[in-house]
Amino acid sequence: MKRSEYLKSFRLRIFIVIVIAALVAASTMRLAAGANIQDRMVEQRIMEMTEQIRVAATRMRNYDFFQNTSSEAINAQLTLLSSVYDGRILVIDRGFRVIADTYDISIGRYMIGEEVIRSFLGENVTNYDKGSRFIEVAVPVTEKDAATGESAVTAVILASSSTDSIYRTTDDIFRRGWIIEIVLLIMMIGVAFGVSSLMARPFERVTKAMGSVVSFEEDLPVVSDYKETQEIVDAFHKLRQRLKTLDESRQEFVSNVSHELKTPIASIKVLADSLNMQEDAPLEMYKDFMQDISNEVDRENEIISDLLELVRMEKGASGMHVKNVTVNELLEQIIKRLGPLARQSEVDLILESRRVVNADMDEVKMTQAITNIIENGIKYNKHPGWVRIVLDADHQYMTITISDSGNGIPEAEISHIFERFYRGDKSHSKEISGTGLGLSITRKTILLHRGSIDVSSVLGEGTTFTVKLPLSYIVEAT
Ligand code: ADP
Numbered sequence: 001m002k003r004s005e006y007l008k009s010f011r012l013r014i015f016i017v018i019v020i021a022a023l024v025a026a027s028t029m030r031l032a033a034g035a036n037i038q039d040r041m042v043e044q045r046i047m048e049m050t051e052q053i054r055v056a057a058t059r060m061r062n063y064d065f066f067q068n069t070s071s072e073a074i075n076a077q078l079t080l081l082s083s084v085y086d087g088r089i090l091v092i093d094r095g096f097r098v099i100a101d102t103y104d105i106s107i108g109r110y111m112i113g114e115e116v117i118r119s120f121l122g123e124n125v126t127n128y129d130k131g132s133r134f135i136e137v138a139v140p141v142t143e144k145d146a147a148t149g150e151s152a153v154t155a156v157i158l159a160s161s162s163t164d165s166i167y168r169t170t171d172d173i174f175r176r177g178w179i180i181e182i183v184l185l186i187m188m189i190g191v192a193f194g195v196s197s198l199m200a201r202p203f204e205r206v207t208k209a210m211g212s213v214v215s216f217e218e219d220l221p222v223v224s225d226y227k228e229t230q231e232i233v234d235a236f237h238k239l240r241q242r243l244k245t246l247d248e249s250r251q252e253f254v255s256n257v258s259h260e261l262k263t264p265i266a267s268i269k270v271l272a273d274s275l276n277m278q279e280d281a282p283l284e285m286y287k288d289f290m291q292d293i294s295n296e297v298d299r300e301n302e303i304i305s306d307l308l309e310l311v312r313m314e315k316g317a318s319g320m321h322v323k324n325v326t327v328n329e330l331l332e333q334i335i336k337r338l339g340p341l342a343r344q345s346e347v348d349l350i351l352e353s354r355r356v357v358n359a360d361m362d363e364v365k366m367t368q369a370i371t372n373i374i375e376n377g378i379k380y381n382k383h384p385g386w387v388r389i390v391l392d393a394d395h396q397y398m399t400i401t402i403s404d405s406g407n408g409i410p411e412a413e414i415s416h417i418f419e420r421f422y423r424g425d426k427s428h429s430k431e432i433s434g435t436g437l438g439l440s441i442t443r444k445t446i447l448l449h450r451g452s453i454d455v456s457s458v459l460g461e462g463t464t465f466t467v468k469l470p471l472s473y474i475v476e477a478t
Helices: 003-009 009-060 072-084 112-119 164-211 227-277 281-315 329-342 363-379 426-431 438-448
Strands: 087-091 100-101 125-129 134-144 151-162 324-328 345-354 358-362 383-393 395-405 452-458 460-469
Touching: 009 072, 009 125, 009 134, 009 151, 009 164, 072 087, 072 100, 072 358, 087 125, 112 125, 112 134, 112 151, 125 452, 164 227, 227 281, 281 438, 324 329, 324 363, 329 363, 329 383, 329 395, 345 363, 358 363, 358 460, 363 383, 363 395, 438 452
Parallel strands: 345 383
Antiparallel strands: 087 100, 087 151, 125 134, 134 151, 324 358, 383 395, 395 460, 452 460
16 A cells, blocks of 8 residues: 555554654643642642641740740741751730741841731731742731730741742642653554544445455445445445446447348348349349348448437437537428438428527537438328428527427337337337437437427327427537
């Protein structure tokens, strides 16, 4: 398989889609879970710190730490807390003065930060600075006034903590997550490979089944795994039916052609043989038989030229030489040419041109098509009889109506007269010459001009052919 073909493979695409989907899902999950874990750990840290400071504040009150900060026990607790949380603890009295500092650098200094002020107003303030990875907690310490009995904030404990350790932990989790993700990805690649093969299998089955079909009779297996595969199978059956019909009509055509071509030759053979067998055949007989042979040759010729015409017609629109033609003149010429035949058969040809009609057409082909209809009108007529040709048009179409006073066509035959080699009523086909190809050629020509041909007939009264053609020939875009 070429590289570009492999890239087009349905199976490969499904494989890629599954792998990408798994990758996106895993990464999203990891990111979402990671961010969540970090937030939860920070929240946890804030809660813990607040709690621990509250506990320390109670002890401070008991030790009267806010009046005398020399208590070893409290200072040791504060140092321990600050080292546990990897930070610093400041105790600030009511005058905003730092009275204890685990770093021992700000004692005696004033600390009037926003959170300190808010905390002195009774609020428990927490701050988390994500950028510098820093938590700040300010806890107010309330004491009951011995004299009034009212509670008031007497000090604020301000504690800060670095979240580096949290980040270290989550980074570690992430790292481990990566390993899990890679393992998962490898597993997903395996799953994607299996699933894509499984999903592509029905299509492979259809292709294989189609490839192994050798005859029109063979049915494809039902591949109903997907609606699409069943549709492919159904479409294949329809196509096969069309090909079958085409093949049958081709075979029928070939056998008809051979039969039609053989008939005159068989007659010629019989005529020649019977002359040869007669020892002293009189001259008269020779002349007679030779005339018959000549007629048969004419007939063979006629069939061959009709066949050639049909073959030429198969080329479709590409074999058309379209130009603008004055249809009135075209009809007059046809009638002139058919004049001798009509007179011989005592049939009157009447042309009624209702207006001057100019139309785009292949003059030679259309002359042949109309001639065929009029000639039939003369051949299958009473003697004397008439054929009337009426030409009319509107702004888009022209109509040529050809009616005759003949015997008409039986209802059952009408649908067959346009078929190749069809000759109506075998009794008259012997005495009236014809190949059965005329109307088939006519219909093909008219369809190539995107026109239509209709026929109506009353037995014993006559037949009317109506040809409708567009005035302008538009070449179909291919
Ligand atoms: P052909 O005339 O060579 O037999 P056509 O294809 O021209 O072949 O016509 C097919 C058949 O249609 C004819 O054999 C004839 O039976 C019937 N047909 C055609 N035109 C007429 C007509 N005007 N009147 C009666 N029968 C007709």
